Amino acid sequence: MAKKPKKKREPIPPIRLWGHVVALAWLIPGGGHLLLKRRGRAAILGAAVTITFLFGLFMRGAMFEPKTGDLLTTVIHVGGFLGDLASGSLYLLATLLGYAQPDVAGHAHDYGTKFLVAAGLMNILAMVDAFEIAVGRKD
Amino acid sequence: MPIVTLTHFEASLFLALMISVVLGVTGRKTDRERLIYGAKCFGYFLAAIFGLGWLMYFGHG
Numbered sequence: 001m002a003k004k005p006k007k008k009r010e011p012i013p014p015i016r017l018w019g020h021v022v023a024l025a026w027l028i029p030g031g032g033h034l035l036l037k038r039r040g041r042a043a044i045l046g047a048a049v050t051i052t053f054l055f056g057l058f059m060r061g062a063m064f065e066p067k068t069g070d071l072l073t074t075v076i077h078v079g080g081f082l083g084d085l086a087s088g089s090l091y092l093l094a095t096l097l098g099y100a101q102p103d104v105a106g107h108a109h110d111y112g113t114k115f116l117v118a119a120g121l122m123n124i125l126a127m128v129d130a131f132e133i134a135v136g137r138k139d
Numbered sequence: 140m141p142i143v144t145l146t147h148f149e150a151s152l153f154l155a156l157m158i159s160v161v162l163g164v165t166g167r168k169t170d171r172e173r174l175i176y177g178a179k180c181f182g183y184f185l186a187a188i189f190g191l192g193w194l195m196y197f198g199h200g
């Protein structure tokens with residue numbers, strides 16, 4: 001049987017092409033696209049991430065702290081913390097302004113917690129998109 | 140700060156809509172493809188919400 005030819009990995013483009021774009025995309029949702037003059041997409045992404053994050057706050061969702069312990073605890077808390085952190089300035093601002101909702105029972109709080117993480121995950125998609133545009137893999 | 144309380148259904152719909160918008164914008168190359176892909180994602184979310192909802196309803200007996 002013929003062996004499948006190995007796929008060559010694309011080399012990582014120089015960081016000066018995309019570093020500032022991805023950093024801005026993290027800090028301000030939609031900011032990376034705005035820097036790349038994709039205003040319409042910047043507005044939609046910024047609005048989607050910000051509205052989801054605000055709903056998370058208004059539903060009194062809890063922010064994750066990077067706790068470690070058994071595997072499941074570590075995955076949930078560290079993963080959740082990274083998801084929260086991915087919202088950039090929204091997370092930093094909420095934390096600096098003293099938002100510290102304890103994790104309490106109730107479906108609204110639970111959805112709020114998930115909304116906060118989902119906002120960060122959506123911002124990661126926006127960051128990846130901004131990266132691809134910045135290095136010319138996408139229009 | 141205002142307090143928002145959504146039902147399970149409203150919260151699921153809201154999240155499905157937001158994620159579909161982001162997937163649509165980031166997932167395709169032309170505006171038309173983006174719109175179709177976003178709508179398709181939202182449709183899949185709706186199917187999953189209703190499908191799993193009925194599954195849980197019948198599962199509980």
